[in-house]
Amino acid sequence: MSSRLPSTPPPATGRGAPGGDSAPTALRVAVQALAAVVAGYLAMGVTAALGLWAAGAADLPGGFAAVLAAVVVMAAGGQVEIAGSAGSLAGTQGQLTAMPLTVTLVGALVTGAVFLRPLRHHAVARAGGLAARAAAVTALWLAALAGLSAVARHDFRLAIDVGDPQEPLTDLFGELLDAAEPTVGFRTLVGPTLGYGLLWILGVLLVALLVSRRSPLPARVLRHHEAVRPVASAMLLLLLAYVAIGLVVGLVVAATKGHAAETLAVLLLGLPNVSWLALGVGIGGSWEGSVDGPFGLPMPQLLDTVLRGGDGPDLSTVDLPSLAAQDGRAWWLLPVAAVLVLAAAFVAAVRSPARFRPWHHALHVGVAFALTMLAITPLTLVEARVGLSILGIGDLAALGGEVVLRPEVWRTAGLALVWGLLAGFLAGLLATGVRHRGQVPPGADEPGQDAGQG
Structure with missing residues (x-):
């Protein structure tokens, strides 16, 4: 008789089957999802804070926390707009589209690893159990992203040299700007941020399941x-x-x-x-x-x-x-x-x-x-x-x-x-x-x- 074993285990059934994810308690799923979200955001926050410190942002006048929140939001797919004013005749304008991918990568790796950790001892996972875990992580992730979006807003005073003050035109501009010192600030676009954030976290969880060679999959896709x-x-x-x-x-x-x-x-x-x-x-x-x-x-x-x-x-x-x-x-x-x-x-x-x-x-x-x-x-x-x-x-x-x-x-x-x-x-x-x-x-x-x- 051949000693070769089947390449994949048979689907687990029943409450005590090896794929014990069949009936996870809601509390356990919530706690494990919270751990994944907290670990991911904490890793992103530490990485972003160190990067901003190295870039000299620690010297910003009262805006470091807001800038840190904005960087984490952008790393999770969020959008930030720049706007400001300089009186009734002048205004500051800007645009910012960029992802700090070191922060993104660290957050994705940590979140994915913690998400997969509770599944490591299971041979086969039920589709319902995986969906419940993914839904819990997604909901908590978006809630935390919404909270960070509220923090990621600040205004800075903008020092601009308008030219030679001896020239009549630039002198006029200088008087106008002195009347209302120009400012520039940033705000999070909450709607697009939550939309892109949803795609981000779902993509992270999907990629985590695809690249993990040992995490269980539902029996229908196992082959x-x-x-x-x-x-x-x-x-x-x-x-x-x-x-x-x-x-x-x-x-x-x-x-x-x-x-x-x-x-x-x-x-x-x-x-x-x-x-x-x-x-x-x-x-x-x-x-x-x-x-x-x-x-x-x-x-x-x-x-x-x-x-x-x-x-x-x-x-x-x-x-x-x-x-x-x-x-x-x-x-x-x-x-x-x-x-x-x-x-x-x-x-x-x-x-x-x-x-x-x-x-x-x-x-x-x-x-x-x-x-x-x-x-x-x-x-x-x-x-x-x-x-x-x-x-x-x-x-x-x-x-x-x-x-x-x-x-x-x-x-x-x-x-x-x-x-x-x-x-x-x-x-x-x-x-x-x-x-x-x-x-x-x-x-x-x-x-x-x-x-x-x-």
Whole structure:
């Protein structure tokens, strides 16, 4: 008789079955959901606070708590608007669209891990039990996000030099502005924030279930996990590998090149923004943008230089040639991408069942990599503007500043599909000689043979 065991356990039934999630008490589900929400927000808050401290925001006059709340709200998908006034004839205007992805990533990892922890001892989960847990986490998450949105509001006085006070026109403007000192403030757009926050938390919980190789799934979808989970977890490893490499490079730069505080601010607020941009650029993707005026967002000097290099109103292109034109070491992004994408594809192939052929791996990795880039590339969008308008006329670049960085999403996702197809096929060939999970040992029954035959 064959000693081979079934690849998946039979669905659990009954109150005392291994899938004990069948009838979780409401109190237990609520407590576990609260733990996931508190842990996630706490991790985001600590990361954001350290990043803002490194960026010098601790010196803001009475607004640090509001800024911290705003950063956490934006990290969870929320939207913040900028507005202000300078009397009846002048006003400040602005826009801010950006996600501090270090804060986002930390919150997603912690929330997902705590959400999955109570399920780790179950072989199979009931769909109703998982839905109840997800609903509890989602409700508490949105309630906390609404509370943070109420805190994320503040006004700052804006010091602006309107020109030579000896000139009659600028002297008039100066008198107008002295009568009502210009202010700029930020507010959370509650409706869009809760809408995007809902998508954010549902996405986090879904991805957590997809990438976890040991967490239970409902019996109806359990048979699909062999095709989805290995490649999903490999894509997460690819993204985390880029973040880890960026962290090492950033720490070396902070220790050797000076400007340690600014570099730490980039690491603690926008490390994945830069790391995943490097992944996209490495596979041939591109961004476009510009930086005008005296201020910018925390970003590496190389990227800032390229964004400031546009001619007039034209946006600069951020891709491998443009970065390499400023620093030849940027060409290393191409071989690094080749090695890491192939490594991720190999991990997925090794973890997949032996019955999968190289073309299966090519298809799985190609689709997964394209969907991954389609999901993360829009998150790197940055649009930040602030300026002064007098009688409805104002030059943002002259009286304020702007930062724009827009990804070319479909181009990057299309290139990711091609890279994934090639890497998946090659990884399937390389993994042929490596023992796969679920591979039938030599001399064991053939896949179609009845396990009960002697």
